[in-house]
Amino acid sequence: MRLVLMALVAAPHLYGQHLLVPMDDNQRNHLKAYGLTYSALQRTEKAEWLLNYRGGAFLLLDTPATRRRAGLDGVSVTPLDDAAIAALRTEMAGGNMDAVPLERAPKVAIYSPPNANPWDDAVTIALDYAGIPYTKVWDPEVMAGDLTKYEWLHLHHEDFTGQYNKFYISYRGSPWFINQVTRTIGTAKQLGFNNVPALKKAVADKMRTYVENGGFLFAMCGATETLELAMAGLNVDIANSFADGTPMDPDADQKMDWTRAFGVQNAHLEPSPLINSMSDIDGHQVNVPGRRRALGTFSLFAFSAKLDPVPTMLTQDHRSVLQDYYGVTTSFTKATLKPGTRVLAYSDGMPFAKYIHGSSGKGAWTFLGGHDPEDPQHEVGAAPTDLSLHPSSPGYRLILNNVLFPAAQKKPRKT
Amino acid sequence: MNSVRGMRHVCSVRMMCAALLALGGLNTPARAQESGAGTSDTLVLRALDLEERKPREAAALYRRAFAGAGMMPALLGLERVYTALGMVDSLLPLIQGAVRQDPRSGVVRSVQLRTLTALQRDDELSAAFRDWVRAAPGEAAPFKEYARLLLENGRSSAADSVLTVAARMVRDPRDFSAELAQVASAQRMWHEAARRWRETLTQTPQLYQAAVFSLTLANAAGRDSVRAVLLAAPIWLPARRALASLELAWSKPREAWLAFTGIRADADAVVAWREFADEADARSMPVASREAWAAIHRQTRDPASALRAADAALLSGEAASALRLASAAQASLTPHLGLRDAVPVRLRAMAALGNAEEALALVDSVRQKVVPIQLQMLERELMWAWLRVGDAARARPFVVRLDEDEATALLAIYDGDLEKARLALRNADASNTLLLLPRALLSRTTMPTSTPLGAAFTALARRDTAAALTQLLGTVNDVGGAAPLVLAMAARLLTAAANDARAVPIWTRIVTEYSTSPEAPEGDLEWARAALRARDGTMAIARLEHLLLTYPTSALAPQARRELDAARRMAGTT
Secondary structure: OHHHHHHHHHOOOOOOOEEEEOOOOOOOOHHHHHHHHHHHHHOOOOEEEEEOOOOOEEEEEOOHHHHHHHHHHOOOOEEEOHHHHHHHHHHHHOOOOEEEEEOOOOOEEEEOOOOOOOOOOHHHHHHHHHOOOOEEEOHHHHHOOHHHHOOEEEEOOOOOOOOHHHOHHHHOOOHHHHHHHHHHHHHHHHOOOOOHHHHHHHHHHHHHHHHHOOOEEEEEHHHHHHHHHHHHOOOOOOOOHHHHOOOOOOOHHHHOOHHHOOOEOOOOEOOOOOOOOOEOOOOOOOOOOOOOOOOOEEEEOOOOOOOOHHHHHHOOOOOOEEEOOOOOOOOEEHHHEOOOOEEEEEEOOOOEEEEEEEEEOOEEEEEEOOOOOOOOOOOOOOOOOOHHHOOOOHHHHHHHHHHHHHHEOOOOOOO | OHHHHHHHHHHHHHHHHHHHHHHOOOOOHHHHOHHHHHHHHHHHHHHHHHOOOOHHHHHHHHHHHHHOOOHHHHHHHHHHHHHHHOOHHHHHHHHHHHHHHOOOOHHHHHHHHHHHHHOOOHHHHHHHHHHHHHHOOOOOHHHHHHHHHHHHOOOHHHHHHHHHHHHHHOOOHHHHHHHHHHHHHHOOOHHHHHHHHHHHHHHOHHHHHHHHHHHHOOOHHHHHHHHHHHHOOOOOHHHHHHHHHHHHHOOOHHHHHHOOOOOOOOHHHHHHHHHHHHHHHHOOOHHHHHHHHHHHHHHHOOHHHHHHHHHHHHHOOOHHHHHHHHHHHHHHOOHHHHHHHHHHHHHHHHHHHOOHHHHHHHHHHHHHHOOHHHHHHHHHHHHHHHHHOOOHHHHHHHHHHHOOHHHHHHHHHHHOEHHHHHHHHOOOOOOOHHHHHHHHHHOOOOOOEOHHHHHHHHHHHOOOHHHHHHHHHHHHHHOHHHHHHHHHHHHHHHHHOOOHHHHHHHHHHHHHHOOOOOOHHHHHHHHHHHHHHOOOHHHHHHHHHHHHHHOOOOOOHHHHHHHHHHHHHHHOOO
């Protein structure tokens, strides 16, 4: 491969028609390969995602700009002429593989507070490393209706029940936590809400509308579970008194409207303000010592590329069994999933899903449990992950699959 | 080597057979045939001798022994020779007979399971396992053996199921902790594997090596889980010792020693440190070894440990520490032993530190007390001390007398006699770090002599960078193909002195005038770093992109990519 790259650089006139970006073990930098593909789409060059072919390879036009970026980023590419492309398509036709055209670079928004938190956001890290541009949005932008400007919205560790992930139990004296509370209360007042839970539920409702209208939402960690709780509990007091001044409605469980949630139903809220858990949606319960489940592995399901391209796109990876990692919400108890929710990955040997997907209205949502795929025990205050040390992270690939997924030309599901 | 290994194998088989013969048919009805036991023993021993050369004849003898009193060793022998002869299925009728005679025999049952596994008769294997469980209720052996076979065949999930059932059926579920740990390792569930191994070691500390072997395979993410479990409270020496071995296996010598942090320094700890230090030495990891030997010395005041620590310190480039340790050792040794064991180490440390005058004083102080061969060894160290500080005049008599290729080469370099240096380097030890740069330079120039180059290397040894710079830059136009290397040597000195104003033009010259030289990527990288220091992100990006696109196979490319990301962040671009 090094020889090929050197030849490409040394002899730029030897351009083929296409560049294959392999995504199997022959790829040196899987994560930057997504950035390479995204940049080609930004230049309005057509691209294809070759599902299940060589780890979910990309087929790009062979242009000087693409070659230059591949060289700079250390992404392995192979030039293909028409004959090679024909052979590739023949091979794909015979197996569980399919080519999905990628048409445009999706506009990406990340819901993130204006001031950095003391821990990191895996998606921001992934996008920065891959070189994919994004815009940060926060409550004022969401309430002003700015989400319509974006095709992809990411949420990470925000607590949409407005209870600050119950971090007050352990961190109420920490300067970062005090700042976070002060800032969020200020934002709520500025936007005309009596308290933070009311603001966050309104924001969650806006996000729900965004998906209903055709947006793609990807959430990780605590945002997954609390978004569902906030949407289903729009008209219920689900926050403890430290957050809104009143205790949680004792009948909150019965009053939840799960038809408003994306992928879960019939979950039970954690009523105690002193137990660092939101509900029984999360299987691993990392912050509740008596309930905490050990980390193992999780396995990606395989889907039919030709019949079921969307879940196939979301699960493209060069590994099918991955090391699990904790987050405020690590996994999703299977018993709480709605029947229409697609399980993309499951925790091995446990009744939990790790990675789920579904559609709602004209849009789609995807939830990935856990905080940082390369930091299984991630804790508040831990140093951010340096992805240059994990350029082929199979866990981070799942995040980036979601970034490119909205770029795909929509195909009706055939099943 | 093979024959030695084969001999060991035969010996171990012979010992095992002897043990089995001693136990005899204790569990077999053949015990009654005591008059025939001697005959069976003889048959088995004769078969053992023939096993490798004449397996068919050995098989016939084993068959005869099997019919007599030596059923167990004969069955094991038949298992070996039939495997070699590709006749494994011939074992089955014999095994069935043996099982009928003694349905609880672990040896017979194990052979049965192994044979059925080899024949891939999965249904019969499963039935045989169940039969054994019924015959030996409450015993762990059937589950252990069956799970082990499943694991060996890569069926870790099936092994896990067997052990889960076993834990409910046997008297003491802790019997399976080692097997469960192996299953978790096979399933790459590293947190669970580490937890189970830790539990296993509390019952059976002798499985320490198995635990280390099993956990060594953990990937980068899994290693953190393993570390967390083995470091967890309460602090427990066997767990920490296992982690220390794992860190060595993962090439993390510093972390390996840190695994012992918090351990109470008592006699058990000293034993563990000693084993660890030997392991680190065997793996050529002097950083870890030094820490361990030094800790042993602090605890025991044993001068031999201090000397081992000093040796390791020298190997890991910590000469000052080596000198301190060797001096401490000498203070605890008799004058004779101190002279023999500690003085040479002290001298090597002084030479490595460039304390030539101090080294000379030490040699002078013992000159009258050592025999000629010892003196020669000490003078050798003294010679290297002079060479290291660039004092050619004082090194010369020793170099001439001792006639070592490495020393001759270095002295010739100082003299500017490049031809002589070239000749001496032909047989010199390639690992001598003092000769790396001269060797690189000589391979790229054909000049027979160069006084300025000799002066430059001498000045470098004397840490006179100003003089070295003058000499290096003055000789660039004379050294032919070595010009970019000479320029790079000069630029490195300037960069180290934070003199970017003078360094950058030299790096620029290397990149532009010598763009195909091995130093050109380094030139780009250093130019970019200087630009970053000057807050010129645009220039830094340009240089790093040039490096990556022009020299994509350079060893510096991964580092350049990391720095390109940083430069882009600084410049606010992606």
